[in-house]
């Protein structure tokens with residue numbers, strides 16, 4: 001066996017030198033094959049490239065999802081954060097990071113193998129699904145469609161604040177500000193009323209169902225038994241959908257920016273929440289029975305703060321709907 005103490009210093013130097021070079025080469029190779037942030041080119045595919053690799057055509061691309069089809073398959077890729085991927089109506093996982101570069105969407109390359117393993121062969125004849133059982137995704141205007149419902153109005157003043165102001169007027173002013181902010185974010189927004197007119201709760205729900213929005217948000221201000229009680233509340237119906245609860249949670253969270261205390265997300269079977277078909281929430285922006293909040297909610301700059309918070313919460317909810 002070679003004994004290291006019998007090797008001459010010159011040989012040792014050479015051995016060390018070779019080892020150093022080998023380590024450097026291995027290090028370089030390691031950098032190439034080891035875990036590393038994927039590069040733009042290798043990691044991402046445009047929807048068209050992904051579709052063509054899978055023998056599909058992109059049949060629809062909206063801000064929210066991409067649909068790809070061939071005669072036997074339908075693939076839906078939701079493109080918001082961690083969006084879900086469906087192949088022939090079956091969820092197969094989530095997209096992971098999706099990015100937009102210069103207006104073009106790029107999807108993770110891993111989607112190709114994920115989707116491929118779930119595709120039916122194109123010679124497969126898909127069973128005919130009756131139209132009534134098939135719910136195609138809605139094609140919405142960019143950013144989605146929202147109905148804002150300013151509570152009360154006309155003959156129905158709502159509650160009267162500690163300072164003597166009607167709730168209906170405050171609701172409308174906050175609602176108008178919410179609408180302006182949502183439009184500025186690119187959403188299409190409709191209102192159940194835009195002036196001091198009477199429209200009952202059933203009509204509001206019917207009107208909303210005709211509009212068929214992605215989200216319905218009713219704007220109110222609360223009145224509670226004691227003037228010391230305060231804070232905002234976000235309601236869903238007690239049997240609300242997951243999407244309604246998600247939207248309520250996000251708006252409730254965004255409302256903390258107003259500085260008002262939160263009374264949380266609560267269940268309340270209001271007509272406008274129960275009779276609407278879409279995700280629906282009702283925001284009680286604060287307590288008009290409380291002297292301080294009655295003053296704040298009548299103040300235009302505070303209304304602006306409330307509207308900003310609500311619009312921010314709605315924006316987050318819309319990204320997940």
Ligand SMILES: [Zn+2]
Nearest residue numbers: 151158220221
């Ligand atoms: Zn009200």
